[in-house]
Amino acid sequence: MPFDFLQHTQYLLIGGKRVPAASGRSFETLDPATEQVITRVAQADAADVDAAVRSARAALDGPWGRMRAADRGQALLRWAELIRRDADALVELESLDSGKPVSAIRRQDLPAVLDTLAYYAGWADKINGQVVPARPDALTYTVREPVGVVGAIVPWNFPLMIGMWKIAPALACGCTVVLKPAELTPLTALRLGELALEAGLPPGVLNVVPGFGKTAGAALVDHPEVDKVTFTGSPGVGRQILQGAAGNLKRVTLELGGKSANIIFPDADLDAATRAAASAIFFNAGQVCSAGSRILVHESIYDRVVERVAARAALVRLGDPRDVATSMGPVISAGQMKRVLDYIEIGRQEGAQIVTGGVRRGRTGFFVEPTVLTDVDHAMRISQEEIFGPVAAVIRFKDEEEAIRLANGTRYGLAAGVWTADITRGHRFVRRLKVGTVWVNTFGPTDIRLPWGGARDSGFGREHGESAIENFTEPKAVWINTGP
Ligand code: NAD
Numbered sequence: 001m002p003f004d005f006l007q008h009t010q011y012l013l014i015g016g017k018r019v020p021a022a023s024g025r026s027f028e029t030l031d032p033a034t035e036q037v038i039t040r041v042a043q044a045d046a047a048d049v050d051a052a053v054r055s056a057r058a059a060l061d062g063p064w065g066r067m068r069a070a071d072r073g074q075a076l077l078r079w080a081e082l083i084r085r086d087a088d089a090l091v092e093l094e095s096l097d098s099g100k101p102v103s104a105i106r107r108q109d110l111p112a113v114l115d116t117l118a119y120y121a122g123w124a125d126k127i128n129g130q131v132v133p134a135r136p137d138a139l140t141y142t143v144r145e146p147v148g149v150v151g152a153i154v155p156w157n158f159p160l161m162i163g164m165w166k167i168a169p170a171l172a173c174g175c176t177v178v179l180k181p182a183e184l185t186p187l188t189a190l191r192l193g194e195l196a197l198e199a200g201l202p203p204g205v206l207n208v209v210p211g212f213g214k215t216a217g218a219a220l221v222d223h224p225e226v227d228k229v230t231f232t233g234s235p236g237v238g239r240q241i242l243q244g245a246a247g248n249l250k251r252v253t254l255e256l257g258g259k260s261a262n263i264i265f266p267d268a269d270l271d272a273a274t275r276a277a278a279s280a281i282f283f284n285a286g287q288v289c290s291a292g293s294r295i296l297v298h299e300s301i302y303d304r305v306v307e308r309v310a311a312r313a314a315l316v317r318l319g320d321p322r323d324v325a326t327s328m329g330p331v332i333s334a335g336q337m338k339r340v341l342d343y344i345e346i347g348r349q350e351g352a353q354i355v356t357g358g359v360r361r362g363r364t365g366f367f368v369e370p371t372v373l374t375d376v377d378h379a380m381r382i383s384q385e386e387i388f389g390p391v392a393a394v395i396r397f398k399d400e401e402e403a404i405r406l407a408n409g410t411r412y413g414l415a416a417g418v419w420t421a422d423i424t425r426g427h428r429f430v431r432r433l434k435v436g437t438v439w440v441n442t443f444g445p446t447d448i449r450l451p452w453g454g455a456r457d458s459g460f461g462r463e464h465g466e467s468a469i470e471n472f473t474e475p476k477a478v479w480i481n482t483g484p
Contacts, residue, residue, distance in 0.1 A: 009042070010186070044210060056149045069124045073172065077118065079117060097159070120448075123173075138482055140479050147474050153221075153231045176205050213237060226250060242254070253463065256412075256454065257414070260435070264296065274308035287389065288444075293387060310372050354372075355372040408433065436454040
C-alpha cells in the first residue's frame with residue numbers, strides 16, 4: 001500500500017461492494033508531479049449514482065437507522081483506528097493522487113481527519129431534543145432526526161480532509177452518504193470507503209462514486225431521493241448546485257472560494273507576520289480556499305514586507321512531494337497550471353511587478369514557482385479573482401478605513417487576518433471584516449470545533465462544530481395531549 005491497493009481495479013463502492021460502472025467506462029487519474037497515469041478508475045454516471053442513492057436509502061431505513069446512537073459513534077471510532085493503522089499508506093496515496101507533500105499531509109490532513117472523526121463520534125449520542133413547555137394541556141418536545149440521504153461533493157485540494165468534514169458529522173447524525181470525490185483525486189475516498197466497511201459500517205452507509213461533475217455530480221444533485229447536498233468547490237458550480245437542488249427542494253450547504261486579505265500594520269511583529277503571510281499563500285501551492293492571496297500592507301512598511309515575503313518564497317522547497325524535505329508540490333493539473341500562469345501574465349499586463357517566481361519550474365510535473373506580485377491595485381483582476389495557486393498579490397493601504405474597504409472589497413467573504421499589537425484595533429477588525437473567520441496575529445488555522453464557511457461568493461451555511469449537527473438533522477416537534 002498504496003501500491004497493494006492500486007493492484008486491483010478501482011471500482012465504485014456501492015452498497016458495500018466494489019462494482020464497475022454500469023456503462024463500463026473508466027477514467028485515468030494522474031500523478032501531478034510526474035504526469036504519469038497512476039491507475040484507471042470506474043466512472044460513475046446517473047445509473048450508478050441512482051444505485052448508490054438507493055443503497056444509501058436502504059441503509060438509512062435499515063441497519064444504520066435502527067442502530068443505537070452510541071453504537072454509531074463506536075463505529076466511527078473503529079474507522080478512525082483503521083485509518084490510523086493505514087496512515088502511511090493513506091498519506092502516500094493522497095500525495096500520489098494530489099501532488100501534496102507527504103510532510104504536509106502527515107502534519108495537517110491526517111491529524112485533521114482523525115480529529116474530525118473522534119469529535120463527531122463523540123457527538124453521535126449527544127444529539128438531544130428539548131422539552132419545550134408550550135402549554136399546560138400537552139407535553140411538547142422536540143427530537144432531532146437525521147436529514148436523510150446526503151450527497152457530498154468535494155474538491156481536489158484536500159480530498160481526505162474535506163471529505164471527512166462532510167462524512168463524519170453526517171454519519172454521526174444518523175444520515176447515510178453518497179460521496180462524489182473530485183475526478184482529479186478519487187483514490188483516497190475509495191480507500192476510506194473500504195476501511196469504513198472493515199470497521200463494520202453497514203453496507204450502503206457510505207457509498208463512493210468517482211466521476212465527473214457534469215454527470216455523476218449533477219446526477220447526485222438532481223436525484224429526488226437525496227435529501228441534502230453538501231458541496232465544497234467553486235462559486236460557478238455552487239450556483240449550478242442550487243439550481244439542481246431546487247427540483248425536490250434539497251437542503252444545501254455551499255463552501256466556495258475566497259480571496260482572503262491578510263492585513264499587516266506597522267506595529268505588528270513583522271517577522272511572525274511575514275512568515276505567516278508566506279505560508280498563507282504557499283501552503284498547498286496556494287490551492288486553499290482561505291489562502292491569504294491578498295497581502296494588504298501599510299504603506300510605511302510595504303517595501304520591508306515585500307522583501308521578507310520574497311525571502312520566504314526563496315526558502316520554499318518546491319519539488320518531489322514524496323521527499324519529506326519538500327514543502328511545496330505541483331499544482332493539481334495542466335489546466336490549473338495554465339490558469340495560474342495566465343493570471344500571472346494578466347497581472348503583469350495590468351501593471352503588477354513580479355518580484356519573485358512567475359514561471360513554471362521544470363518541464364515535467366505541474367510545478368509553479370512561489371510568486372510575489374507587487375504594485376497591485378485593488379481593482380486589478382489578480383486582486384479580485386481567485387487564482388488558486390501560489391501567487392501573492394501585495395497591496396498598499398494608508399489607514400484603517402482603507403484597509404477595511406479593500407479587505408471587504410471583493411465578491412468573496414470566507415476569511416481574513418489582521419496583524420497588529422493594538423488589541424482594540426484587532427477587535428475593531430473582528431467586528432468590521434465581513435467574513436466567516438477572522439484571524440488576529442495568526443493566519444490559517446482551522447479547528448473542527450469552530451464553525452467554517454463564508455458569505456457572498458464564498459457560499460453559505462457553516463460546517464464544523466455544532467453547526468454541522470444542525471446541517472444534518474431536522475428538528476421534529478411533538479405534542480402529546482395530556483388533557484386539561
Ligand atoms: P469545482 O467546483 O470545479 O469542483 C468541485 C467538485 O464539484 C468536484 O467534485 C466536481 O466534480 C464537482 N462538480 C463540478 N461540476 C459539477 C456539477 N455541475 N454538478 C455537481 N458537481 C459538480 O472546484 P475545484 O476546482 O475542484 O476546487 C476548487 C474550488 O473549491 C476553489 O474555488 C476553492 O476556493 C474551492 N474550495 C473551497 C473550500 C471551502 O471550504 N470554502 C475548500 C476547498 C476548496
